[in-house]
Amino acid sequence: MNVLVVGGAGYIGSHMCKCLSEAGHAVVVLDNLATGHRAAVQWGELVEASLGDVAAVGDTLRRHRIDVVMHFAASSLVGESMSDPYKYYANNVCATLALLQAMREAGVSQFVFSSTAAVFGEPQAELIDETHPCQPINPYGNSKLAVERMLDDAARAYGLRATALRYFNAAGACDSGLIGESHEPESHLIPRLLRRAAGEALDVQIFGTDYPTRDGTCVRDYVHVCDLADAHLLALEYSRAQPGFHTFNLGNGTGFTVLEVLAAAQSVVGRPLDIPRGPRRAGDPATLVASSRKARERLGWRPRRADIRRIVADAWAWHQKPAF
Ligand SMILES: NC(=O)c1ccc[n+]([C@@H]2O[C@H](COP(=O)([O-])OP(=O)(O)OC[C@H]3O[C@@H](n4cnc5c(N)ncnc54)[C@H](O)[C@@H]3O)[C@@H](O)[C@H]2O)c1
Incomplete structure (x- = not known):
């Protein structure tokens, strides 16, 4: 087509x-x-x-x-x-x-x-x-x-x-190294963490640690x-x-907390990242996770790269050497 x-x-x-x-x-x-x-x-x-x-x-x-x-x-x-x-x-x-x-x-x-x-x-x-x-x-x-x-x-x-x-x-990003996520300004958690890890002077914070979730931080679906x-x-x-x-x-059908994403980023980058904890941000719900059952049943869709470490690793490969 x-x-x-x-x-x-x-x-x-x-x-x-x-x-x-x-x-x-x-x-x-x-x-x-x-x-x-x-x-x-x-x-x-x-x-x-x-x-x-x-x-x-x-x-x-x-x-x-x-x-x-x-x-x-x-x-x-x-x-x-x-x-x-x-x-x-x-x-x-x-x-x-x-x-x-x-x-x-x-x-x-x-x-x-x-x-x-x-x-x-x-x-x-x-x-x-x-x-x-x-x-x-x-x-x-x-x-x-x-x-x-x-x-x-x-x-x-x-x-x-x-x-x-x-x-x-x-x-994440495709594994060709040819394309990836380069937003300006960047508002998403994973690229902000990784761009900071790659040496950019980005202010990254964890907004809220008292949500009713398994570790107190927001759960999102990546x-x-x-x-x-x-x-x-x-x-x-x-x-x-x-x-x-x-x-x-x-969605993945599984949510990850901000701290779980941070742990994945630290494991992929191979060192601790010093990310300060701040207060909650107005308008952030505790949990946002999709049911993708309809997409699975009607489209036959199966996310093949659902593991958070894989997602972060693919993004890290890009952010170490972004082509644009
Ligand atoms: N990134 C996410 O996590 C996410 C989540 C939910 C929905 N979306 C939606 O997915 C879509 C793509 O998101 P993205 O992250 O790739 O955004 P992006 O900003 O990287 O890409 C958007 C593209 O559209 C172009 N564009 C914008 N306005 C235009 C116009 N008037 N005419 C021609 N081109 C125009 C931009 O130049 C850019 O290349 C958007 O519609 C966004 O709302 C993104």
């Missing part, structure tokens, strides 16, 4: 491009390089444009005879979304609507969307499955849920085949970025056979 990867110069999108290319698909990347890297585009041509640029998107869809669009592009910093919500509605909702309209004009009817655990808001269960209420608590989550609702409507009205994959925490890419491939096949709009939660 000819696949347009929107946001393919970013962290997860670039891993998707590699995975698609290895599976024999032809890849084209559309990215405005707002947070992505030109050097991450190694599997297919880069069209440097915004996803809201209807003319550029339409031209790309037709010129490359695109069959499927995978949409990773977004603004995705929760804190920034609280202080500048219009940016999130403009980039995540309005620009996505323009992309979907351009797809409709060009007759492209299959879409895979990067959604997030942030659509759920405060967890009301130990394991979050797809039936959990969606009540986002920040504009980032609101913007992603708005797109999910748009996709549901478009599936009914126009026959769009759409899948929203809700990632919990993406982590999925290897290559396992996420595998799930997208399976979702492509699934939605070819099953019309309509589908949602899948993607």
